[in-house]
Amino acid sequence: MYDKKVVRRRRAALAVFLALSIVILTAYFGESGGGFFHALQRGAQETFAPIETGASRALKPVQDFFDWAGDSIDAKDQNEQLREEVERLRSELAEAQTRERDSRQVRGLVGLHRQAGFPDGTEPVTARVIARSPNVWYSSLKIDKGSGDGIRLNQPVIAAANNPSDRGPVGGLAGKVTRVTGGTAEVTLLTDASSGVAAQIMPAGAAGVAKPEVGNPRDLLLDFVEGGRRVTEGTMVVTSGFKASRVESLFPRGIPIGEVTKVDLDEVELYQRVHIRPFADFRRIDIVQVLTRKPRAAETADVLTP
Amino acid sequence: MTLSVGSVLRVGVPLLLAVVLQLSVLSQITIVGAQVDLVVLVVAAVAYYGGSVAGCATGFAAGFLLDLATGATMGASSLVLTAVGYGVGRLREIRHPSHGLLPIPVGAAATAGWVVAFAAVSFMLDVGARVSPLVLRDMIVTVLLNALLALPVFVGCRRLLRRSLVVDPFEIRRRRQPPREAGPLGLRGIEV
Numbered sequence: 001m002y003d004k005k006v007v008r009r010r011r012a013a014l015a016v017f018l019a020l021s022i023v024i025l026t027a028y029f030g031e032s033g034g035g036f037f038h039a040l041q042r043g044a045q046e047t048f049a050p051i052e053t054g055a056s057r058a059l060k061p062v063q064d065f066f067d068w069a070g071d072s073i074d075a076k077d078q079n080e081q082l083r084e085e086v087e088r089l090r091s092e093l094a095e096a097q098t099r100e101r102d103s104r105q106v107r108g109l110v111g112l113h114r115q116a117g118f119p120d121g122t123e124p125v126t127a128r129v130i131a132r133s134p135n136v137w138y139s140s141l142k143i144d145k146g147s148g149d150g151i152r153l154n155q156p157v158i159a160a161a162n163n164p165s166d167r168g169p170v171g172g173l174a175g176k177v178t179r180v181t182g183g184t185a186e187v188t189l190l191t192d193a194s195s196g197v198a199a200q201i202m203p204a205g206a207a208g209v210a211k212p213e214v215g216n217p218r219d220l221l222l223d224f225v226e227g228g229r230r231v232t233e234g235t236m237v238v239t240s241g242f243k244a245s246r247v248e249s250l251f252p253r254g255i256p257i258g259e260v261t262k263v264d265l266d267e268v269e270l271y272q273r274v275h276i277r278p279f280a281d282f283r284r285i286d287i288v289q290v291l292t293r294k295p296r297a298a299e300t301a302d303v304l305t306p
Numbered sequence: 307m308t309l310s311v312g313s314v315l316r317v318g319v320p321l322l323l324a325v326v327l328q329l330s331v332l333s334q335i336t337i338v339g340a341q342v343d344l345v346v347l348v349v350a351a352v353a354y355y356g357g358s359v360a361g362c363a364t365g366f367a368a369g370f371l372l373d374l375a376t377g378a379t380m381g382a383s384s385l386v387l388t389a390v391g392y393g394v395g396r397l398r399e400i401r402h403p404s405h406g407l408l409p410i411p412v413g414a415a416a417t418a419g420w421v422v423a424f425a426a427v428s429f430m431l432d433v434g435a436r437v438s439p440l441v442l443r444d445m446i447v448t449v450l451l452n453a454l455l456a457l458p459v460f461v462g463c464r465r466l467l468r469r470s471l472v473v474d475p476f477e478i479r480r481r482r483q484p485p486r487e488a489g490p491l492g493l494r495g496i497e498v
Binding site: 009010013014017018020021022023024025026027028029037040041044045048051052053055056059062063066067070129130131132133134135136137138140142178179186193194195211212213214215216219221283284 | 326327328329330331332333334335336337339341343345358359362363365366369370372373374375376377378379380381382384385388389392421424425428431435436437438439440441442444
């Protein structure tokens with residue numbers, strides 16, 4: 001049915017492209033952060049950044065429309081009374097709600113700084129999210145501020161809560177800066193499969209390592225909490241911030257991460273596993289703050305990201 | 307599909323647009339916890355109309371662009387999208403499908419292949435964390451959303467690629483239809 005030459009060409013094409021992919025994959029894993037493919041990625045991201053920023057701004061109304069739709073579903077009861085007005089003012093309302101959401105996030109971030117226990121000596125840089133990783137395995141964001149704005153590698157990033165409760169903080173730790181270009185930076189979120197942060201339950205003081213549960217951004221797991229420690233639901237979890245003799249730490253002590261929702265007790269295990277609901281709303285982050293100035297060394301914490 | 311500067315541009319430009327649109331807009335719109343994945347639909351559409359060679363080349367290029375732009379592990383997306391492009395292209399070459407609604411199951415199947423295979427590759431590479439069952443829900447929703455979006459994407463890609471196509475499935479379908487004026491014997495003008 002097919003010419004042998006066509007079949008050979010087809011198979012050769014598949015083999016070449018698969019082999020190329022595997023070679024790139026192997027080389028990428030084998031090289032250091034300054035290697036060819038990493039440099040190529042940085043260059044491409046710098047090239048893509050203005051295009052992405054432009055596209056993000058130009059198509060903001062589309063995104064606003066979907067955001068508006070989501071917010072409308074959440075506020076269905078209120079919208080019942082305002083249905084007629086919503087119909088008439090749909091486009092105006094979409095814009096207003098988006099602005100309101102943005103300002104709520106900014107207010108939340110400001111409120112977070114004023115909270116007792118939040119680390120001093122940090123200089124927050126507010127940035128807007130311009131791109132987002134499309135799958136759950138690599139949870140990262142690209143923001144519109146970069147090294148020109150004072151952002152450096154490994155600086156902590158905080159985000160506001162979507163619906164801040166009266167008793168809990170209005171936001172919390174979102175991730176850290178993992179790549180910086182002149183005008184943009186990439187933030188790896190706490191929900192990324194490779195993330196982990198040393199954390200402490202307050203006020204009990206039980207410490208552990210907060211890691212994500214891939215695919216469920218509303219649940220973090222605090223592992224390696226000593227079995228004997230009593231952990232109660234509803235208590236707050238913050239970055240623990242400790243300094244070991246040879247470990248260069250990244251996150252300052254005292255940044256809220258989330259609150260305890262459940263404790264898995266297993267009598268066989270030495271450690272208990274604590275479920276945390278993060279304060280930051282990872283699904284709907286529009287605005288973040290990068291804590292640019294590093295605090296005193298004594299107030300720093302360990303990060304287990306490879 | 308014929309290889310020329312024109313055909314490379316006809317595939318490359320929409321692919322680049324799809325990647326930019328995906329990263330800057332579509333990834334930020336969450337519907338029932340998941341997002342539409344435009345890139346895999348464009349790869350599937352090119353493979354569906356252009357065949358397996360064009361499909362795997364487009365898949366490789368799309369994956370490469372995606373990994374470059376997102377900062378993810380280089381080569382992982384290329385590997386999976388190459389296989390997806392080849393698979394869809396072979397489907398077209400072996401079965402010669404021509405039904406107008408076929409892009410919907412093809413788009414859904416390509417998306418399912420992409421999300422499942424990418425999850426498998428990610429598992430094999432560097433995922434050390436526990437995986438929530440909600441990942442499955444996100445995958446299913448993405449497949450359904452892409453099934454809804456498949457038809458317009460395929461139609462758009464077909465219009466763009468038409469000049470470079472050696473065989474157009476819709477033209478085959480048109481040729482298969484009997485003449486309008488034919489009677490029961492299949493002969494025009496004889497109505498007995």
